Amino acid sequence: MTLPVLKPDATIxxxxxxxxxxxxxxxxxxLGLRCHAYAPDTDxxxxxxxxxxxxxxxxxxxxxxxFADSVDVITYExxxxxxxxxxxxxxxxxxxxxxKVLATTQDRLxxxxxxxxxxIATAPYAAVASPTDLASAVTAIGVPAVLKTRRLGYDGKGQxxxxxxxxxxxxxxxxxxxPAILEGFVPFEREISVVAARSATGQVxxxxxxxxxxxxxxxxxxxxxxxxxxxxxxxxxxxxVTLAEAFGYVGVLGxxxxxxxxxxxxxxxxxxxxxxxxxxxxxxxxxxxxSQFEQHIRAVxxxxxxxxxxxxxxxxxxxxxxxxxxxxQWLDVPGASVHLYGxxxxxxxxxxxHVTRIIPDAAGPQ
Amino acid sequence: MTLPVLKPDATIxxxxxxxxxxxxxxxxxxLGLRCHAYAPDTDxxxxxxxxxxxxxxxxxxxxxxxFADSVDVITYExxxxxxxxxxxxxxxxxxxxxxKVLATTQDRLxxxxxxxxxxIATAPYAAVASPTDLASAVTAIGVPAVLKTRRLGYDGKGQxxxxxxxxxxxxxxxxxxxPAILEGFVPFEREISVVAARSATGQVxxxxxxxxxxxxxxxxxxxxxxxxxxxxxxxxxxxxVTLAEAFGYVGVLGxxxxxxxxxxxxxxxxxxxxxxxxxxxxxxxxxxxxSQFEQHIRAVxxxxxxxxxxxxxxxxxxxxxxxxxxxxQWLDVPGASVHLYGxxxxxxxxxxxHVTRIIPDAAGPQ
Numbered sequence: 001m002t003l004p005v006l007k008p009d010a011t012i013x014x015x016x017x018x019x020x021x022x023x024x025x026x027x028x029x030x031l032g033l034r035c036h037a038y039a040p041d042t043d044x045x046x047x048x049x050x051x052x053x054x055x056x057x058x059x060x061x062x063x064x065x066x067f068a069d070s071v072d073v074i075t076y077e078x079x080x081x082x083x084x085x086x087x088x089x090x091x092x093x094x095x096x097x098x099x100k101v102l103a104t105t106q107d108r109l110x111x112x113x114x115x116x117x118x119x120i121a122t123a124p125y126a127a128v129a130s131p132t133d134l135a136s137a138v139t140a141i142g143v144p145a146v147l148k149t150r151r152l153g154y155d156g157k158g159q160x161x162x163x164x165x166x167x168x169x170x171x172x173x174x175x176x177x178x179p180a181i182l183e184g185f186v187p188f189e190r191e192i193s194v195v196a197a198r199s200a201t202g203q204v205x206x207x208x209x210x211x212x213x214x215x216x217x218x219x220x221x222x223x224x225x226x227x228x229x230x231x232x233x234x235x236x237x238x239x240x241v242t243l244a245e246a247f248g249y250v251g252v253l254g255x256x257x258x259x260x261x262x263x264x265x266x267x268x269x270x271x272x273x274x275x276x277x278x279x280x281x282x283x284x285x286x287x288x289x290x291s292q293f294e295q296h297i298r299a300v301x302x303x304x305x306x307x308x309x310x311x312x313x314x315x316x317x318x319x320x321x322x323x324x325x326x327x328x329q330w331l332d333v334p335g336a337s338v339h340l341y342g343x344x345x346x347x348x349x350x351x352x353x354h355v356t357r358i359i360p361d362a363a364g365p366q
Numbered sequence: 367m368t369l370p371v372l373k374p375d376a377t378i379x380x381x382x383x384x385x386x387x388x389x390x391x392x393x394x395x396x397l398g399l400r401c402h403a404y405a406p407d408t409d410x411x412x413x414x415x416x417x418x419x420x421x422x423x424x425x426x427x428x429x430x431x432x433f434a435d436s437v438d439v440i441t442y443e444x445x446x447x448x449x450x451x452x453x454x455x456x457x458x459x460x461x462x463x464x465x466k467v468l469a470t471t472q473d474r475l476x477x478x479x480x481x482x483x484x485x486i487a488t489a490p491y492a493a494v495a496s497p498t499d500l501a502s503a504v505t506a507i508g509v510p511a512v513l514k515t516r517r518l519g520y521d522g523k524g525q526x527x528x529x530x531x532x533x534x535x536x537x538x539x540x541x542x543x544x545p546a547i548l549e550g551f552v553p554f555e556r557e558i559s560v561v562a563a564r565s566a567t568g569q570v571x572x573x574x575x576x577x578x579x580x581x582x583x584x585x586x587x588x589x590x591x592x593x594x595x596x597x598x599x600x601x602x603x604x605x606x607v608t609l610a611e612a613f614g615y616v617g618v619l620g621x622x623x624x625x626x627x628x629x630x631x632x633x634x635x636x637x638x639x640x641x642x643x644x645x646x647x648x649x650x651x652x653x654x655x656x657s658q659f660e661q662h663i664r665a666v667x668x669x670x671x672x673x674x675x676x677x678x679x680x681x682x683x684x685x686x687x688x689x690x691x692x693x694x695q696w697l698d699v700p701g702a703s704v705h706l707y708g709x710x711x712x713x714x715x716x717x718x719x720h721v722t723r724i725i726p727d728a729a730g731p732q
Contacts, residue, residue: 008690008693009708022395025415026395026415029388029392029415029708030392030704030706032705032707032719033706033708034414034708047417049392049395049415049416049417050414050415053417286655289701289702289703289724290703298697304697304698306697306700306702306703307698307700309701309724324374327374331669331670331672332670332671334655334673334675335655335673335675337396337655337672338396338397339396339397340374340396340397340398341398342374342375342395342399342400344375360675
């Protein structure tokens with residue numbers, strides 16, 4: 001399908017109503033574009049920053065129909081958009097990125113096959129559909145290893161570690177015997193990510209490689225640029241570009257990677273692909289001349305991407321659950337920008353906001 | 367009145383629905399705060415970026431009452447809020463900045479008296495309420511001079527130049543014989559401005575002095591920092607701080623000044639005070655770690671101001687009327703950020719958007 005080039009008063013539909021949708025809408029508003037979010041939760045925080053939104057289930061065809069009629073193109077802020085929803089909408093309006101990307105990234109097995117099919121390293125993995133599969137996978141891959149559901153896991157949900165002393169069968173039961181994948185544990189030195197944007201005409205722009213620190217399986221801190229050798233940064237960007245091009249991707253995608261060091265040698269393995277704006281790219285809101293959110297909106301609108309210039313070193317800290325309360329302490333830290341998502345209930349593990357701190361580079365912006 | 371300290375899910379009411387209100391709402395959204403704009407125009411561009419808004423006349427007391435009930439504090443994005451509207455609302459919710467500031471800044475004569483009463487230089491001026499007043503004012507001040515209505519002028523509206531060959535009476539008739547002020551023409555070298563923020567606790571933060579170029583009486587280009595001697599920059603900031611403190615101001619104000627050079631000596635004259643975020647501060651959206659819009663929202667919310675760090679040199683260009691079409695050319699200029707206001711009709715003289723370009727400072731951010 002040829003994608004349209006939107007006029008500044010066009011409307012972009014967004015599936016999902018969380019903070020990513022909210023920040024996409026704020027970026028669209030800077031460019032004069034309107035957004036209309038569609039989400040089932042009445043208190044979706046994205047609804048607050050736009051005039052029109054739809055609160056309905058993802059299988060409510062009448063609501064989906066009206067939503068499609070009221071927008072020019074449709075994008076999404078989360079990767080678990082039901083395939084039927086995407087197909088229903090794609091028959092009516094351009095859905096960007098193409099829903100075929102979702103089919104790959106919603107299934108850890110399909111994703112790993114796609115990545116390794118491109119000659120890009122991943123952790124060793126094997127499909128697990130039965131206790132027998134699991135036993136042979138454990139033999140082949142060894143332990144420690146992680147058993148993950150093929151679908152619907154995030155922030156550490158839907159996965160079980162299998163250590164030397166663990167009974168693999170317990171992990172299999174723990175995940176309720178759904179189709180899974182066993183991944184060999186990678187002794188990584190650090191986790192890095194690249195947020196890349198690709199336009200409808202094939203222009204690709206990557207943000208600086210970011211280094212990520214997780215706590216309890218949830219991203220806590222991102223630092224950009226990552227303190228990695230230049231060759232590693234180049235390889236990480238190459239991987240993101242290769243993936244974006246292989247998908248024929250339009251929009252922003254986040255690629256999570258492991259950096260493995262063996263003596264003086266480094267290798268970069270792909271852990272996960274997020275077909276959307278990514279938490280590790282939030283620093284770009286304050287740290288660059290263009291944010292990941294604006295890049296995504298530009299791509300979805302059929303506009304050219306901007307060339308991102310970084311203002312300095314950036315450190316992004318997520319405010320999770322009751323950590324939201326600490327926003328007050330950040331308000332007068334020089335160079336800090338506080339972002340709160342307008343969520344009322346600080347449930348444990350819930351991303352409530354983030355703070356970016358820009359540390360001016362002695363050498364000037366790059 | 368003691369001003370409240372807002373919680374992140376509080377709602378700020380904004381009188382006015384133009385681009386300044388829109389950009390204030392976008393800044394509030396980053397901080398988790400909600401906005402509710404009140405404006406008479408159905409196509410107010412601020413309405414697009416918030417869930418709730420009120421389209422009603424400024425003298426519709428029932429609508430004003432409901433508006434006041436639905437917000438925690440009220441601010442404004444334009445200086446010509448009717449005094450009765452401000453008073454009606456102030457009896458119900460805190461209106462910030464205090465409406466008494468409006469009484470001064472809505473009247474060019476009161477404003478000039480306020481400024482000169484603080485020992486700050488202005489152009490020579492005289493009140494004109496009759497042809498006799500005008501004749502003596504012309505004698506006292508000389509020509510060229512500018513006759514301006516005391517109220518309701520902006521972007522060159524409501525003013526008439528009186529040159530050597532002009533008949534002052536014609537200017538008086540041209541302005542429909544309303545109360546006016548004659549201002550001596552100031553042979554300025556350049557126009558500069560300072561955007562300052564003051565918090566409820568008296569903290570004051572100024573952005574860098576900006577240099578402004580007008581075309582047809584409308585701001586066309588702002589550059590920051592202004593290419594002026596350090597002593598001039600210091601004096602300009604001092605003036606803004608003095609004015610903010612004299613008003614007991616809470617929020618952001620813009621002070622337009624003339625820089626007059628006599629040989630090696632410079633003097634700084636105040637031209638106008640805008641009790642609101644100011645067009646010459648739009649560069650701060652991309653050029654600083656905090657924007658003028660966020661500073662205003664922080665002040666209005668009772669939060670501390672941020673300390674602004676500048677990323678580089680900034681140049682802001684307004685897109686006026688049909689110039690909006692040029693946005694496409696700006697989209698791929700490195701370091702440029704395009705801002706479109708979501709206005710559909712590109713009427714002549716209408717501010718439709720702006721572009722900021724950040725030029726990295728060789729010496730690093732300051």
